[in-house]
Amino acid sequence: MSTTDDASPLRPHGEARPGYSLDVRLWKVTKVDRKARPYQLRWVVGGKVSSATFATSALAESRRSELRQAMRRGEAFEIASGQPESEVRASAEAAATAAEARPSLRWFEFCQKYVAGRWRMSAAKTREGMADGLAAVALAMVTRGENTPEDKYLRLAFRWAIVPANAGNEPPAELKAAYEWLTKEDRPVVDLVDVEVFEDVLYRLSYRLDGTPAAGETHKRRRRVLNTALEHAVAVKELPGNPLQGAYKKRVGSGAVVDRRVLVNAVQGRQLLTAVSYVGSWDRNRGRRLAAFYAVLYYAGLRPAEAVGLRLSDCRLPDEGWGTLTLRETRPVSGKQWTDSGERHDRRGLKAREADTDRPVPIPPVLVAILQTHLKEFGTAKEGRVFGNERGGVVGSSTYWRVWEEAREYALPPERVGSPLAGRPYDLRHACITRWLNAGVPIAEVARRVGNSPEVIHRRYHGCIDGHEEAANEKIAKSLEEDGDTV
Incomplete structure (x- = not known):
């Protein structure tokens, strides 16, 4: 279990503006079961937990030190992102500067370029997974009006158009209206930093078109797809940071354990x-x-x-x-x-x-x-x-x-x-x-x-193994008898 600092940092008394809080608790770096970024830092802002993972312990401790210094300066932290106010302000200024320097790519164009770059190195199932995840996000990344096509057609049009071989081709007749809406009414990628827009993105990851919760594995796969795409957006300077890193991981169902039925x-x-x-x-x-x-x-x-x-x-x-x-x-x-x-x-x-x-x-x-x-x-x-x-x-x-x-x-x-x-x-x-x-x-x-x-076998099938508790009890009882510990 993570532990907090023994001594809370000193901060001047006062009130933070709406959306920010001076109530910040910082936990120690812990190691988690991840291969790429196994060191996790967690902290709480106004009752909301934020976290970040790092490739090395040194990077995690460095980030912890930055947050601790902001706390000692008495900075308020943004509750939604968990970032100190100075960092939020710097990110906004950087985004504004980038927006003034060049127009932001729109979502559909960004996805076309991103998928085309990964297509040759990806298996068919991976390609299909990318299309599904990005198509779900696309439903939140369009402006809507009176004549907005149904979501099912927007999704199908996106999945068709994202295939590199279809670039420049006319879409099927039944998808033409949805395709034109996607290419004309999609949002700029930078709109993902807007809290309201990103909340809709998270909803689309978690739910089906009919409003019922998506399967747990579907939600996790879509989230992974989006995270990788957003990391790429940060790398190509389309976003100042990955908004998914501090987002709450909503648990939607779970296919982790086999159903005995x-x-x-x-x-x-x-x-x-x-x-x-x-x-x-x-x-x-x-x-x-x-x-x-x-x-x-x-x-x-x-x-x-x-x-x-x-x-x-x-x-x-x-x-x-x-x-x-x-x-x-x-x-x-x-x-x-x-x-x-x-x-x-x-x-x-x-x-x-x-x-x-x-x-x-x-x-x-x-x-x-x-x-x-x-x-x-x-x-x-x-x-x-x-x-x-x-x-x-x-x-x-x-x-x-x-x-x-x-x-x-x-x-x-x-x-x-x-x-x-x-x-x-x-x-x-x-x-x-x-x-x-x-x-x-x-x-x-x-x-x-x-x-x-x-690990997968133990996690998925532990509830399906019969008689192991009794067998374990028998072994323990036999050991106790041999040691003379009997009643």
Whole structure:
């Protein structure tokens, strides 16, 4: 827990003007769980907590010293930003000087240049994430009038126009009015320093178009996108500082912990895998072609995108005993506009690993047999992939989602179909990881097999492990008996 200074600095008595406060408490520098900027400084102004992170302890202590000196001078601090009045005034003067020196870029033009500069170095999913986050902010960065297009069209127009390949092209007819509004009625980037405008920006990060809260992961992803863009705006002198650094991090939902209700038991898992084979007509093999696909999620803990990219050369399937799947590639679904190839599936290395690394996953005999049967009946798809559609192409996410939804109706009682139980194909991976943890497999080994860090496994699945408290109690009780500490 952070601690304050033992002695409060001396300040002259008086009243601060509205929006400012002389009630300032400064905490000591602490280290937080971040790789890039692990040193955090926190302080309170008028009851509102502000914070900043730094790459080194020396930088954090230097900033702490600056704030402490301002407190000793008796300066009031701005409550919204947490900055001393002299710094706020200097920032405003710098912004005014910059505005007089040259016109500020407008938001849409800034985003076009920013995305174009990052496009070649970014994966398709990253590109799509940038477009989504910046499009959400764009809804706050336009002036509104009587004829303002609906937000859904403004958002779609922004996502279309932000793709570098679309620069200079005519927008689709249904997006033309929204596109013209975006390019004519967008605000200057410097308007982000306006408190009212930035409050609307924060709202757009946190909520969907229909006014319902966005998922926790969506909010965090959008905030990361905006933060990186604002850091760039500061670097190119479009903003005097990053207004997001001192902004309150609103907590909107959380997808950090796996919901136990989605987990299937062994009987339910087998029933679902069997039900898949009944989906679709027998001659087209729609469900039977994907039965082994779901099995690798359930028995090996693969992500769907990893299963899509699995090749025969990655599989060791002996006649007896355990086999191995050596994962080298993932095929995440994005969209044709986000990939370099023009295909819906990007081609990437494994998640959270270097591009040229692989991940061997031991698989039990039951999965070996399922894969052998699948390959014997259907062979391989194009490029030697284990799974393919009827034409040998990449299995689309819409395909394995539709098959899964139909299989649930076959396998589950009517009253459970509408429940969260195995609601997504990805939930089979959750069931696999939980089964391994409950079997006593060490967290580090589970993390290695599924391609996560031990910290992520512990955080996301700690509520899904059965019997560990009782087992721990038994071990402690046995230790007490051996030491003679019994009643």
